[in-house]
Amino acid sequence: MEEIKVFCPATIANVSCGFDVLGLALEAVGDEMIVRKTAKKGITITKIIGQDLPLETSKNVSGVAGLAFLEKSDYNGGFEIEIQKNIKPGSGIGSSAASSAGAVWAMNELLGRPFSNLELVQFAMQGEKLASNVAHADNVAPAIYGGFTLVRSYNPLDIVPIPTPNELYATVIHPQIEVKTSDSRKILKTNITLEKGIQQWGNVGGLIAGLFQSDYELIGRSLQDHIVEPIRSILIPGFDELKSNAISAGALGGGISGSGPSIFALSKGMDTAQKVADSIKKTYQNIGIPFEIHVSKVNTQGVKPL
């Protein structure tokens, strides 16, 4: 195979209680990417459609992830990348992760899968580092593995794929304001109370148990974040009202997607997720900030060929 076209899913990191460790991949939102082998060494980004992003390899997340891949590979050639960028950078649904993960996943396919998913995550994390100064894995892991993933540990990196209940749908609203991941990280406190820590790991345990058992009510009860959400939500106009309306409309729960400004809600079934979208739409129209809304099944496959 000389060339492959792939779908690179948007992802929701943190998933309320799982700050820096949990993430999930979306089915209906993502980029498209064409990757082809070249005799010329290195990574060449030939085209980016949809967003104004640097083509220069060392300044582009897929370029940097690709270079990390090449460094560990015994392949003698290089790759060309074309990106149809549908996910807006800074939206909080893993724009950089989609590009990083998509690039290395596609390269791995073209070379006959020399690397494991865990290694691909490690390469893609280099793209994340370029985007936000932190090599976090909570978006690239679900982008590569699909479904829900837990980053149990960063050192050593330990990714645990978590099963996804069949009827789980996400509703995501992206208010068109900019929140930079790096800024959104700066406002966090470096200390938390032990009491809030206990609540948080109780909820992480509950969410994982709920996902394993397809216990939607338990998933809903566990979608709570007493540590990061109270601080970051201040940056997102209408957050509290929107979340409470989403739950009134039937959502199991919700929170900030990644570092925001996108907000997500999880629901059981497409119909409810759509009702939640309608409720969110109404709430946000009153606020008067432009926005996009997505309704999507959880993608259990991760990056996939198109």
Place this chain on the structure above:
Amino acid sequence: MEEIKVFCPATIANVSCGFDVLGLALEAVGDEMIVRKTAKKGITITKIIGQDLPLETSKNVSGVAGLAFLEKSDYNGGFEIEIQKNIKPGSGIGSSAASSAGAVWAMNELLGRPFSNLELVQFAMQGEKLASNVAHADNVAPAIYGGFTLVRSYNPLDIVPIPTPNELYATVIHPQIEVKTSDSRKILKTNITLEKGIQQWGNVGGLIAGLFQSDYELIGRSLQDHIVEPIRSILIPGFDELKSNAISAGALGGGISGSGPSIFALSKGMDTAQKVADSIKKTYQNIGIPFEIHVSKVNTQGVKPL
């Protein structure tokens, strides 16, 4: 039924990463208790064999738990309790929880199960409050539900039973020194770093996932506590050496049982758990403090009739 004799299991709370939320019940270690209906109202503790503990209802954990039970019950009589106390108070393997949980479980059986397991935990928590000033649930929940339990939330109380892999065995050593739960709680810091919090909820997620999948390696990797163990282990002579020797002998991992001084290790299979016991025994003989060692399967039933 007028009278019932029950086994009240010892329990390991916290289970390394799950401070205040996780616990498991043991099969081979526990108290025995006879509970019988009486025309006389209230709770009468007629006999305690094996330990010097107060017979006065309001000063005995099973008495206090029993009174909490009676208060919510429409039963017009009372109960008499006899306890064969095999678990030493202050050992860190849920001595008070066994008495509290055993009493209310037995009473519920005698009355035809008017209360749910969750309600029984709430009654038993009153006994815990008497014992340590904190109405914690991480010992009484596994004592009543059996197996592993997660206290997802205290307010409202939300207990999640977690499946137990078939070949999971615990080795527990009880060094004969006294560490009071209340003292052991006082030395904890009220703040933790966000970074350690992230490690902790990553490990809780990993442990829950490992238990659901019978992934013993993942269970082992997740048995880490970067928050409480470094502080509390100072109170337990030989802790670090013992833990490291247990792991060398084949244990998946281990830590402090509850607030100590008991130390536990989990192993796959009885043979390994026995080897771990031998290693621990050797280590502790060198230290020169008297001790007891137990090897036990995880008890998946909780309190049970004898």
